[in-house]
Amino acid sequence: MTRYESNLTHHEELRLDYLRKNIHYLNDREQRELAYLERKLTGDVVRSSRPAPRRSRPVELEDWAEEAEDFRDLELESEEGILPAYPRQQKKKSKARPIKQPKIRKKKKGRIKRFIMLLLLGVVLLLGALGFMFVKGMNGVETKATPETFNGQAAKNGVNILILGTDGRAGETSDMTRTDSIMVLNVNNKDKKAKLVSFMRDTLIDMDGADYKLNLAYTFGEQNGHKGAENIREVLKDNFDIDIQYYAMVDFSTFATAIDTLFPEGVTIDAKFGTVNGQQVSSVDVPDDLHMENGLVPNQTIPVGVQQMNGATLLNYARFRKDDESDYGRTKRQQQVIAAILTQAKNPLKLFAGAEALGKVYALTSTNIPQRFLITNGPFILLDAKNGVEQTTIPAFGDWIDEYDIYGGLGIKIDFEKYQKRLSELGLR
Numbered sequence: 497m498t499r500y501e502s503n504l505t506h507h508e509e510l511r512l513d514y515l516r517k518n519i520h521y522l523n524d525r526e527q528r529e530l531a532y533l534e535r536k537l538t539g540d541v542v543r544s545s546r547p548a549p550r551r552s553r554p555v556e557l558e559d560w561a562e563e564a565e566d567f568r569d570l571e572l573e574s575e576e577g578i579l580p581a582y583p584r585q586q587k588k589k590s591k592a593r594p595i596k597q598p599k600i601r602k603k604k605k606g607r608i609k610r611f612i613m614l615l616l617l618g619v620v621l622l623l624g625a626l627g628f629m630f631v632k633g634m635n636g637v638e639t640k641a642t643p644e645t646f647n648g649q650a651a652k653n654g655v656n657i658l659i660l661g662t663d664g665r666a667g668e669t670s671d672m673t674r675t676d677s678i679m680v681l682n683v684n685n686k687d688k689k690a691k692l693v694s695f696m697r698d699t700l701i702d703m704d705g706a707d708y709k710l711n712l713a714y715t716f717g718e719q720n721g722h723k724g725a726e727n728i729r730e731v732l733k734d735n736f737d738i739d740i741q742y743y744a745m746v747d748f749s750t751f752a753t754a755i756d757t758l759f760p761e762g763v764t765i766d767a768k769f770g771t772v773n774g775q776q777v778s779s780v781d782v783p784d785d786l787h788m789e790n791g792l793v794p795n796q797t798i799p800v801g802v803q804q805m806n807g808a809t810l811l812n813y814a815r816f817r818k819d820d821e822s823d824y825g826r827t828k829r830q831q832q833v834i835a836a837i838l839t840q841a842k843n844p845l846k847l848f849a850g851a852e853a854l855g856k857v858y859a860l861t862s863t864n865i866p867q868r869f870l871i872t873n874g875p876f877i878l879l880d881a882k883n884g885v886e887q888t889t890i891p892a893f894g895d896w897i898d899e900y901d902i903y904g905g906l907g908i909k910i911d912f913e914k915y916q917k918r919l920s921e922l923g924l925r
Contacts, residue, residue: 503537504537516530627851629851630852630855631855633853636855636859640859641860641862641863644864645722645726646742648741648864649741651682651924653686654684654685654691655741656680656739656742656924657683657741658678658679658725658728658729659678659679659744659834660675660714660724660725660744661675661677661746661814662675662745663675673747674714674715675728676830677694677830678697678728679692679694679831680732681834685880686923689880690877690884691886692835692888693888693889693890694827694890695732696710696890696891697710699907700901700908701735707907710728725743725862739925742863742864742869744861744865745862746861746862751807752786752808753857753860754860755807756807757857758841761804762805763837764802764803765803765804766802767802767803768832770820774820777819779799780816782796782797782812783796783812784812796808810833813833814829821893828889831887831889835885841881886922890915897910
């Protein structure tokens with residue numbers, strides 16, 4: 497609100513005050529200006545952007561209108577200093593903002609570029625630190641496992657890894673052991689999920705014109721220049737037409753140590769057993785091979801239900817086959833254990849302590865998996881496993897014919913063409 501409650505602007509009010517205070521000292525021009533402002537104050541003058549025709553104005557107002565522009569530019573001194581000039585109608589600066597926008601965009605692009613560079617630098621430093629801890633874990637193991645000859649072949653979809661669990665015990669050489677479990681883990685595939693296929697060890701395979709059980713392929717390979725994993729790879733290629741790039745082989749002790757190292761609090765398992773002699777069970781007594789003394793193997797009681805298992809207990813659970821499902825039940829439990837390990841892993845490659853533990857496990861495991869594969873692909877494998885692990889057993893339960901192997905032992909005969917097609921449907925071929 498203005499001082500005079502009139503049509504005068506703030507600057508005109510100041511000017512009017514000044515002229516009134518100095519009325520006795522005004523020249524002719526200032527007197528005309530005072531008269532104009534007085535008329536405007538009382539409403540006798542209405543300002544417009546375009547002056548009305550001269551014939552519609554009082555004569556003395558015509559003269560003042562001609563000098564109005566001069567009064568707008570006038571700055572006079574008052575008791576308080578310089579009076580502000582009458583405001584001019586300023587041009588709109590509508591183009592000011594668009595001119596500045598390109599500079600803002602450049603700044604934003606610069607910030608994004610710096611952020612990306614810092615992020616990449618952080619990733620490099622993190623991988624370097626994890627690699628250091630991984631190597632530290634490896635060097636902390638005195639007796640390291642020796643990789644075997646393995647002529648791996650890349651698969652069309654993802655990476656196939658042969659996982660072998662042997663029944664090796666302390667004091668035994670590799671040519672005295674057999675494979676309890678034969679699995680192929682498919683990772684980094686197009687489906688973004690881990691796939692696990694178990695091959696039953698009693699499957700009859702034609703080797704040199706005779707029927708042998710599949711698990712003997714490992715034993716024969718170990719006896720022929722420690723090529724057990726390679727011999728299993730060749731047999732699976734010949735009979736199931738599946739390409740395998742890497743292998744990982746663990747014995748009893750290595751498995752238990754690996755679990756206790758990576759899972760200090762244990763692995764959560766919902767223990768399940770088939771019927772025993774046709775009766776449901778609430779617990780079973782399983783052989784505790786790791787604590788064998790003087791040739792005697794003690795038993796460990798494992799209850800049915802959800803529980804935390806350490807390395808030794810998890811091993812005993814996975815190896816049990818004295819229920820009515822026999823080897824098929826053991827195969828299911830082995831798949832359950834591998835799936836639990838993959839889905840419950842706290843991404844060891846993102847934690848320094850986990851990277852060191854993984855290095856220790858790597859040193860204890862006979863494998864041809866490159867270290868760089870674990871560092872660069874490990875997180876993605878675990879992320880895929882979070883989506884679930886698709887499990888398949890070959891052959892399916894009951895989908896076989898009982899036959900005897902060359903030694904008179906009971907084995908199972910299967911349709912290889914049928915399961916080649918099944919593996920192709922799963923995306924492993």
